[in-house]
Amino acid sequence: MAEVAYVNASRVFPGTPPVRAVDNLELSVADGEFLVLVGPSGSGKSTALRMLAGLEDVDEGAITIGGKDVTNTPPKGRDIAMVFQSYALYPHMTVAENMGFALKLRGVPKAEIREKVAEAARMLDLTRYLDRKPKALSGGQRQRVAMGRAIVREPSVFLMDEPLSNLDAKLRVETRANIAALQQRLGTTTIYVTHDQVEAMTMGHRVAVLKDGILQQCASPRELYDRPANAFVASFIGSPAMNLKTVPLTPEGARLDGLVVPLSRSALDGAAAEGLSEVTFGIRPESLRLAAADEAGMTMTVELVEELGADAYVYGSVRIGEQSERFIVRVDGRTPPALGQQVEVTVRDADEVHLFHPGTGLRLTA
Amino acid sequence: MRTFLARHWYAYAMALPVVVVVGVLVLLPLAQGLYFTFTDINEANIANPALERRASYEFVGLDNYVKVLTRGESYGAFWSTLARTLIWTSGCVLAHYCLGLGLALLLNRPMRFRGLYRVLLILPWAVPPFISVFAWRYLFNSQFGVVNQALDGLGLPTPVWLGQSDLALLSVMVINIWLGVPFMMVTLLGGLQSIPGELYEAAEMDGATAWQRFRDVTLPGLRSVSSTLVLLGVIWTFNLFHVIFLTTGQNPHTRILVTYAFERFFSGGTRDYAVASTYGALILSLLLVFVTIYRRATRRQGEVW
Amino acid sequence: MSVDAAALRSARGETRAAPTAARRGQRSRLASIGLHGALVTASAVAVFPILWVLVTSFKPDTRAVSPTPRLLDESTVDNYVDVLSGARGDFLAWFGNSVTIAGLSTLVGVFVSATTGYAVSRFRFPGRRGLMLTFLVTQMFPFAVLIVPLHNILLALGLLGQPLGLVLVYCTTTVPFCTLMLREHFDAVPTDIDEAGRVDGLSPFGVFWRLVLPLARPGLAVTAFYSFLTAWGEVAFASAFLSVADDSKTLSVGLQVFVQQNRAEWGHLAAASVLVALPAVVVFYLVQRFLVGGLTGGAVKG
Ligand SMILES: Nc1ncnc2c1ncn2[C@@H]1O[C@H](COP(=O)(O)OP(=O)(O)O)[C@@H](O)[C@H]1O
Numbered sequence A: 001m002a003e004v005a006y007v008n009a010s011r012v013f014p015g016t017p018p019v020r021a022v023d024n025l026e027l028s029v030a031d032g033e034f035l036v037l038v039g040p041s042g043s044g045k046s047t048a049l050r051m052l053a054g055l056e057d058v059d060e061g062a063i064t065i066g067g068k069d070v071t072n073t074p075p076k077g078r079d080i081a082m083v084f085q086s087y088a089l090y091p092h093m094t095v096a097e098n099m100g101f102a103l104k105l106r107g108v109p110k111a112e113i114r115e116k117v118a119e120a121a122r123m124l125d126l127t128r129y130l131d132r133k134p135k136a137l138s139g140g141q142r143q144r145v146a147m148g149r150a151i152v153r154e155p156s157v158f159l160m161d162e163p164l165s166n167l168d169a170k171l172r173v174e175t176r177a178n179i180a181a182l183q184q185r186l187g188t189t190t191i192y193v194t195h196d197q198v199e200a201m202t203m204g205h206r207v208a209v210l211k212d213g214i215l216q217q218c219a220s221p222r223e224l225y226d227r228p229a230n231a232f233v234a235s236f237i238g239s240p241a242m243n244l245k246t247v248p249l250t251p252e253g254a255r256l257d258g259l260v261v262p263l264s265r266s267a268l269d270g271a272a273a274e275g276l277s278e279v280t281f282g283i284r285p286e287s288l289r290l291a292a293a294d295e296a297g298m299t300m301t302v303e304l305v306e307e308l309g310a311d312a313y314v315y316g317s318v319r320i321g322e323q324s325e326r327f328i329v330r331v332d333g334r335t336p337p338a339l340g341q342q343v344e345v346t347v348r349d350a351d352e353v354h355l356f357h358p359g360t361g362l363r364l365t366a
Numbered sequence B: 001m002r003t004f005l006a007r008h009w010y011a012y013a014m015a016l017p018v019v020v021v022v023g024v025l026v027l028l029p030l031a032q033g034l035y036f037t038f039t040d041i042n043e044a045n046i047a048n049p050a051l052e053r054r055a056s057y058e059f060v061g062l063d064n065y066v067k068v069l070t071r072g073e074s075y076g077a078f079w080s081t082l083a084r085t086l087i088w089t090s091g092c093v094l095a096h097y098c099l100g101l102g103l104a105l106l107l108n109r110p111m112r113f114r115g116l117y118r119v120l121l122i123l124p125w126a127v128p129p130f131i132s133v134f135a136w137r138y139l140f141n142s143q144f145g146v147v148n149q150a151l152d153g154l155g156l157p158t159p160v161w162l163g164q165s166d167l168a169l170l171s172v173m174v175i176n177i178w179l180g181v182p183f184m185m186v187t188l189l190g191g192l193q194s195i196p197g198e199l200y201e202a203a204e205m206d207g208a209t210a211w212q213r214f215r216d217v218t219l220p221g222l223r224s225v226s227s228t229l230v231l232l233g234v235i236w237t238f239n240l241f242h243v244i245f246l247t248t249g250q251n252p253h254t255r256i257l258v259t260y261a262f263e264r265f266f267s268g269g270t271r272d273y274a275v276a277s278t279y280g281a282l283i284l285s286l287l288l289v290f291v292t293i294y295r296r297a298t299r300r301q302g303e304v305w
Numbered sequence C: 001m002s003v004d005a006a007a008l009r010s011a012r013g014e015t016r017a018a019p020t021a022a023r024r025g026q027r028s029r030l031a032s033i034g035l036h037g038a039l040v041t042a043s044a045v046a047v048f049p050i051l052w053v054l055v056t057s058f059k060p061d062t063r064a065v066s067p068t069p070r071l072l073d074e075s076t077v078d079n080y081v082d083v084l085s086g087a088r089g090d091f092l093a094w095f096g097n098s099v100t101i102a103g104l105s106t107l108v109g110v111f112v113s114a115t116t117g118y119a120v121s122r123f124r125f126p127g128r129r130g131l132m133l134t135f136l137v138t139q140m141f142p143f144a145v146l147i148v149p150l151h152n153i154l155l156a157l158g159l160l161g162q163p164l165g166l167v168l169v170y171c172t173t174t175v176p177f178c179t180l181m182l183r184e185h186f187d188a189v190p191t192d193i194d195e196a197g198r199v200d201g202l203s204p205f206g207v208f209w210r211l212v213l214p215l216a217r218p219g220l221a222v223t224a225f226y227s228f229l230t231a232w233g234e235v236a237f238a239s240a241f242l243s244v245a246d247d248s249k250t251l252s253v254g255l256q257v258f259v260q261q262n263r264a265e266w267g268h269l270a271a272a273s274v275l276v277a278l279p280a281v282v283v284f285y286l287v288q289r290f291l292v293g294g295l296t297g298g299a300v301k302g
């Protein structure tokens, strides 16, 4: 058990120009916490994780595990276990040997190793496969062996780098739940890397969003969803993505086609203080609805209807100023509009609007 | 500097034994050998601890090079020997590669007795070369050799294979080809097996004929193996002396650069180390030129070296 | 000999599918005959000279070379008895020397090639490219011509006449190729495996020794085979650097007694040759199933 902290840690890959794959990362993870690092591909998630594992140099700053500075400690001295995206099982060892290898290296007595491996195998439903080599296992089984190898060690921190990305969709959902439950049971500090925001939202106690090596926001899934710190987080978290448009401000609020969305006094004051005549206006599809006949709304031409059973998402274009903008609206799945139809769309609740600075992308509403 | 060492010491520690051994036992002798090419060193003036004689060879500048390149037969007829060396090298490597590839293609398909063929075909590699060479010398023997007996049986003329004619060169080339094909075959077979089967299936779907599949899938798939193999093959064959030396000895019709160096080195009371080394240096320069050109030509196809 | 699964499968497939039209991937009868014909011919050419040595080894010297060769001609095992009993030199001592020297050369050569190959494969250290190019250049100089300087260096190191000196010389000739080949094998082992090992508590050397080496076993088998054969059959260095005492010769040097000027004792030579070739063939047999998978890594990239 241990807490983990990145203290202004950076990794700069040499090159012309040098790549700051992780840039001044300041992040602490509490003991027993499940933290998810999420971001698009190439955002530096793996690099951040590998820095913690000791597989990547820390060029600036420091990393501590359990309060101890491990910046220059080799991986074996960090008491961590890692699940690799490729699983990296040892092909020449059986499942049991794979799982027990770290213990064997530590000189744990054979009987004890066997016991621990058997226990982990039971937990992961691998008992039948203990004598097989990895190449004789299915993808899901290999994934569990990789998990087992980490669990058997009883490390103070688990590191997982996209451990589910090689599984099919159904297995992925299932394993997602299993990993979360397992972590809950073991109570081991876990740092989990994924590019999939659904995984991040469903698994993490807290989620850290990375982009271009820079930490955008680290908060609980709820907070991230409800109060994204900037336009990037707003667009990255949530599926389908938030509608984010640059719209002109009026004294009453933001103007979208025929609709003026009233904004809070503080938001308008904030924008005025910055001298803005436009804002980046964000609203999630579920915060929009079809307007009743007598309501004001923006006119949307329906281009695509995605029916998901209970709900349907309507994709369509709205004229904002000179341009035509794509909007997504969630509607009742039983009465979706038809393709090509013109519908009036309005905002469900003005409180669910997110405003961002059109230049910096930072959140405006306090 | 400290971080430099801290970062790389492992790599250096692992490479160090080789660097030391290669440095001491290859580069040092090489440097000394190159120095010898500018002296008149031979058995008579070399230091001899047994006789308590000190070295008395002298620096003669480019004398050796001038002699080798201009004096003709008394210095090994450099230019015609070079021509013969080129025939020997290109002939052997070409045959090694083509036969090796042909056999590898045959072996690279499921069939009965595949394992047996494989073992039999690799066998020439497993037997120490000096033994195979003796066997071949007998087979090529002009009176009771099997080759001539067979020719005789067919009513064909029975030439003296290993005598003073260019047939001797042909014979040693045949022997060397026999010796070298298994290595090529095995390596190319490995290369063939690393070409993904889907590529062939895709080509088949596109309607490629067998020949087109060979040209557009097999050959490109083997490119990197092949370029390494041919490079090493040329270097090795160019410098291969034991086959010729054991088969025909000092026959001028089978003389190539390296065997002449060896001849100078071992034969006669004089043991002309200077000329032998000069030949060595010339071989080295020729191969360096070759490798430079070769690498430039193959660079486009992905660098191997 | 390995009867591989593919051969079995195709054999079964043929019997089952015989009556129906040619199935995918099946050869016509003619193609099949051509294929086997070519392979049988090639195998015959490959084996014949070796077979001849074997046959000759049982004949007396006078019969070995005859204008009308017969397969069995007064065949006895006398040649073997002569050779083994040491009538023509201490064969067993030569054999022992060869085993020691070839064995040591293999061990040392493969080990240092492996460490170097691993360093080149895994670490991006300054001088890495230079090292590989140096290796290539070392193959270009007719090494045998360096006997004099080598002689001097071995003398200075006190290794002249010592088996160890010869072992080191052999290593220098085999290491460049072995390193190249092993490096390609190591390249084929994903670096994730290394990292998993590091996290599991191995030092970099531990990763090499316990994970990467076992995974590159085919490559090791092949380089071992190559190193062994190189040292086993070599004559020039062995005659130059070992002491002249009869019992310190290697086999290949000792056997030269059977090849006097113009008067080769074919029968004895053949018997001795068979005895020499035997260990090589045994080593070959042990590694041959790796050969095909094994030389693959050699030089194969991407
Ligand atoms: N060994 C390396 N050398 C140079 N650049 C690298 C290296 N590894 C990663 N990078 C770069 O660092 C950035 C972050 O990579 P990574 O951490 O793997 O991203 P991801 O978030 O997809 O896991 C990328 O731009 C990548 O190109």
Ligand SMILES: [Mg+2]
Pocket (backbone or CB within 6 Å): A045, A046, A047
């Ligand atoms: Mg990644």
